[in-house]
Amino acid sequence: MKRILAGLVAAAIGAFALTGAGGAVSANAQANSVKVNAGNGEPGYAVNAFLPDSITITTGTTVSWQFPWIEPHTITFGTVTATTKPSPSPATYDGTGVLTSDLTFGNPNGSVPPFEVKFTKAGSFKYSCEIHPFMTGTVTVVNSGNVDSQSTIDQRRTNNYVNRLGELKTIAAGLGAQGVSVTPMASGGNKYTLNIGPATRAGDDVMQFIPGAAKITAGDTVEWKALAPTPHTVTFGPLNPPPGPGFDPFAVPPSKPAAGYDGTGFVNSGIMTASPPGAPADPNEIKSFELKFTKAGTYQYYCILHADQAMVGQIMVEAAPPPPTRAPGPPNTGTGTESGATSWMLLAGVVLVAVVLGGGSVLAVRREGTR
Numbered sequence: 001m002k003r004i005l006a007g008l009v010a011a012a013i014g015a016f017a018l019t020g021a022g023g024a025v026s027a028n029a030q031a032n033s034v035k036v037n038a039g040n041g042e043p044g045y046a047v048n049a050f051l052p053d054s055i056t057i058t059t060g061t062t063v064s065w066q067f068p069w070i071e072p073h074t075i076t077f078g079t080v081t082a083t084t085k086p087s088p089s090p091a092t093y094d095g096t097g098v099l100t101s102d103l104t105f106g107n108p109n110g111s112v113p114p115f116e117v118k119f120t121k122a123g124s125f126k127y128s129c130e131i132h133p134f135m136t137g138t139v140t141v142v143n144s145g146n147v148d149s150q151s152t153i154d155q156r157r158t159n160n161y162v163n164r165l166g167e168l169k170t171i172a173a174g175l176g177a178q179g180v181s182v183t184p185m186a187s188g189g190n191k192y193t194l195n196i197g198p199a200t201r202a203g204d205d206v207m208q209f210i211p212g213a214a215k216i217t218a219g220d221t222v223e224w225k226a227l228a229p230t231p232h233t234v235t236f237g238p239l240n241p242p243p244g245p246g247f248d249p250f251a252v253p254p255s256k257p258a259a260g261y262d263g264t265g266f267v268n269s270g271i272m273t274a275s276p277p278g279a280p281a282d283p284n285e286i287k288s289f290e291l292k293f294t295k296a297g298t299y300q301y302y303c304i305l306h307a308d309q310a311m312v313g314q315i316m317v318e319a320a321p322p323p324p325t326r327a328p329g330p331p332n333t334g335t336g337t338e339s340g341a342t343s344w345m346l347l348a349g350v351v352l353v354a355v356v357l358g359g360g361s362v363l364a365v366r367r368e369g370t371r
């Protein structure tokens with residue numbers, strides 16, 4: 001199952017890289033056809049659900065799964081094995097055996113052809129997405145009786161999507177409102193902790209680094225924490241070689257400069273995930289990634305898997321303040337100590353300013369002076 005999935009991923013990504021937004025939606029000549037969405041989303045948010053997740057149709061009806069968002073999905077009936085091959089669309093299904101689409105990356109411009117299945121026998125058929133374990137649906141096929149019209153399907157499709165998208169936005173806003181946690185590090189500088197992609201229990205994803213932009217000082221460290229089982233990366237710099245046919249984003253090796261990041265070169269966390277509580281511990285799981293920033297500048301980063309869903313971030317590194325130095329004083333004349341002379345000059349300057357500003361300030365300076 002893992003192997004075919006990896007193959008599907010690689011093949012689909014290859015195809016995606018080759019064809020991009022090309023290809024036309026195939027016309028569905030059948031009048032007796034209904035449309036359902038396989039996932040939906042917008043930049044920063046992926047709703048991983050069949051929308052709606054259950055429909056009732058008449059025998060002989062074709063269901064046309066649309067792919068309106070970039071997050072990839074499959075339409076899979078039955079249990080995929082190592083020898084299962086994706087079916088071309090349109091397909092027919094009588095409720096027996098395995099039927100699966102290829103792994104399909106959608107597109108909001110509607111350019112990705114739907115996966116169409118004609119149901120030839122009555123029954124209730126469960127299906128799922130191979131890469132989103134919570135993403136399941138049911139097609140109920142009846143010989144007679146009430147079935148869903150396209151308009152009732154559309155209504156449920158919209159309602160489900162709006163509700164789930166709203167939940168994602170609430171989660172993202174709540175996390176954003178918490179601000180960044182900053183802790184001093186024993187090795188010097190501060191550690192800023194950012195969050196990666198929270199998810200809902202239903203399996204929808206916030207495809208964001210939160211907050212998306214952070215301001216730190218050279219010498220500080222940023223820590224990214226995975227919050228969900230959904231895989232993500234923290235990556236600085238372009239992929240080399242650039243992704244082409246057969247590119248496997250899961251195979252890009254981790255890479256981190258030992259001396260910290262100075263804005264040059266390639267940095268990659270590797271695939272980061274956070275298993276849900278109660279799941280068996282995975283010693284290889286990368287739950288957090290730390291990177292020290294050594295040089296002032298503004299640095300963009302991204303998730304290799306979800307950059308095309310606007311999963312990008314920015315770290316603004318300000319120059320470290322110069323080490324404290326003494327205020328410039330008059331040339332050392334040799335009378336008294338240097339520091340004494342400097343203090344005197346400072347006090348004189350403050351009093352002068354205070355006099356210019358008015359009585360209140362003079363009082364303040366006097367109080368200062370009597371200490």
Ligand SMILES: [Cu+2]
Binds near residue numbers: 197307
């Ligand atoms: Cu990601």
